[in-house]
Amino acid sequence: MSKNTINYQYRKPLPGTQLDYFDAQAAVNDIEAGAYERLPYTAKVLAENLVHRCEPSELEACLSQLIYRKRDKDFPWYPARVVCHDILGQTALVDLAGLRDAIASQGGDPAAVNPVVETQLIVDHSLAVEHAGFDPDAFEKNRAVEERRNEDRFHFIEWCKTAFENVSVVPAGNGIMHQINLEKLSPVVQVKNGVAYPDTCVGTDSHTPHVDALGVIAIGVGGLEAETVMLGRPSMMRLPDIVGVKLTGERQPGITATDIVLALTEFEIPKSRLQLLRVLWRRH
Incomplete structure (x- = not known):
């Protein structure tokens, strides 16, 4: 075990390998059935980090922040x-x-x-x-x-x-x-x-x-x-805003993926940024 790993409860063998992994899906669904499948991708990664590293006594309370989209408790994040x-x-x-x-x-x-x-x-x-x-x-x-x-x-x-x-x-x-x-x-x-x-x-x-x-x-x-x-x-x-964006169509010539990402990160009120996105992206 890693000397930094605290939680042992959900450690399981990874099929087809000699490695283990931490089963965030089981941990989240033990709190509420089917909750893991409803989490956005970002929250799933944060959940795995909690299952891997969070103090066992705090795990349920921290995972609940992700499951119920709450922001009333700080939870630990251990970047790799x-x-x-x-x-x-x-x-x-x-x-x-x-x-x-x-x-x-x-x-x-x-x-x-x-x-x-x-x-x-x-x-x-x-x-x-x-x-x-x-x-x-x-x-x-x-x-x-x-x-x-x-x-x-x-x-x-x-x-x-x-x-x-x-x-x-x-x-x-x-x-x-x-x-x-x-x-x-x-x-x-x-x-x-x-x-x-x-x-x-x-x-x-x-x-x-x-x-x-x-x-x-x-x-x-x-x-x-x-x-x-x-x-x-x-x-x-605390749980950050997790926003999904779906783009359709194709980029204007000369516009890079980075240009589009930077435009999206400027969004505060969608209407005020709509013209900028239209310049970058041409819809079919």
Whole structure:
């Protein structure tokens, strides 16, 4: 069992594999028959997370928030990953390095201090463009400037990659989080300690939710909340608004899926946004 797994009640063998899973359907339907089948997809993923990680004494009350669409109780959410850009991610790792120093000064083992949750650090917020694109050597020149200006920071990040467990680094020169394929970083289904469960994550960049396209719940957060999740603590939440959108027709030429998603996220009062959607989408 994972040392972070609390609830054992609904752990079951996953047919055709040597893995286990947590049966959220059984847990929800034990509270109200047929309730799981009525839940939206997002709530089903949140339910699995609760069955997997919630304190057993709190499980029914927390699942009831999802079943009955209530918002009178905070419930814990334990994301499987943390994705950070280098500015906020580095700050969190500096805190952990400082904690290692404090433990070592008290005679403890500093190597015991590690992120509990898988942490992916993308070095992308340090580039300042000094050479324009018309220069055929612009990329190499800008990278050289970036390395010179951030030598100490990059050295620390490289140290973190080998010093800490559960930390991986996408180094400078590979693009920003807007361009790096965040879907590529997601396993979609996590497999750890003999248990298969949905991938979920928090990230310190506004583009973190791009991976939602894979059915992975991903939420953008601040540095302190990301650090809290790194240390294995839950991100507390109340049931968010879960809205389904059905689009018919086809995209206008030159309009990307991202354009449509960004338009949808601006919706507050549907009427006021209707013209914008018509521009992006042509109905048959």
